[in-house]
Amino acid sequence: MTRNIVLVHGGFVDGSGWQRVYNELTRDGFRVHVVQNPTLSLEGDAALTRRVLDGLDGPAVLVGHSYGGAVISEAGTHPSVTSLVYIAAFVPDEGESVSALIAALPPGAPTPPILPPQEGFLFLDREKFAASFAADLPDQVAAFMADSQVPWSVGALGGAVTEPAWRHKPSWYLIATEDRMIPSSAQRMMAERTGAKAVEVIGSHAVHVSQPAAVADLIREAAA
Numbered sequence: 001m002t003r004n005i006v007l008v009h010g011g012f013v014d015g016s017g018w019q020r021v022y023n024e025l026t027r028d029g030f031r032v033h034v035v036q037n038p039t040l041s042l043e044g045d046a047a048l049t050r051r052v053l054d055g056l057d058g059p060a061v062l063v064g065h066s067y068g069g070a071v072i073s074e075a076g077t078h079p080s081v082t083s084l085v086y087i088a089a090f091v092p093d094e095g096e097s098v099s100a101l102i103a104a105l106p107p108g109a110p111t112p113p114i115l116p117p118q119e120g121f122l123f124l125d126r127e128k129f130a131a132s133f134a135a136d137l138p139d140q141v142a143a144f145m146a147d148s149q150v151p152w153s154v155g156a157l158g159g160a161v162t163e164p165a166w167r168h169k170p171s172w173y174l175i176a177t178e179d180r181m182i183p184s185s186a187q188r189m190m191a192e193r194t195g196a197k198a199v200e201v202i203g204s205h206a207v208h209v210s211q212p213a214a215v216a217d218l219i220r221e222a223a224a
Helices: 015-027 042-054 068-075 098-103 126-133 139-147 154-158 184-194 212-223
Strands: 004-008 031-035 060-065 081-087 171-176 197-201
Touching (some): 004 015, 004 042, 004 068, 060 068, 197 212
Parallel strands (some): 004 031
């Protein structure tokens, strides 16, 4: 049993979204570490995640949500990482970026309400945030997430993975069936090509907030 769990957030949000998953896992005695990436570049976020891994006293399960899937794919080759868990996440292959994966979404897929870049940073349209990102959360929670968005650098989206950790480590994938940021069909495709053990959960892109028990169950399975 791996006792260290490292949680990596995605774009537009920060690590506080993991609080309910954190509570589920710490209650079971896991030592949970939440990475706060600035999302300025994939290289920088992977380096910061590796620094967190460097500070651990043993092996770890590395978990990524959304863009965090690219981060753990890049950082997960760290020798302390025993397994990878993707939560409604992008999973780039070698030389791929999140931008490339977004461009390859199936025709007719919901279009994330990303506003035009402002000085190299992206935000989601506040009025459309809840419907696209957090449709299964209470209105007040979704509104707070929309108003506390973290600017996501265009450079981070364009960062290409160099050596995908999922080619070397066992992987798990939680597919959010009601996701309107990354369509569930695209999630299934990414889970399949990684050879991940996949589960499907009825939830929005913010499934780690709305369904923390299901997310924690999958992480426990990877830790075992």
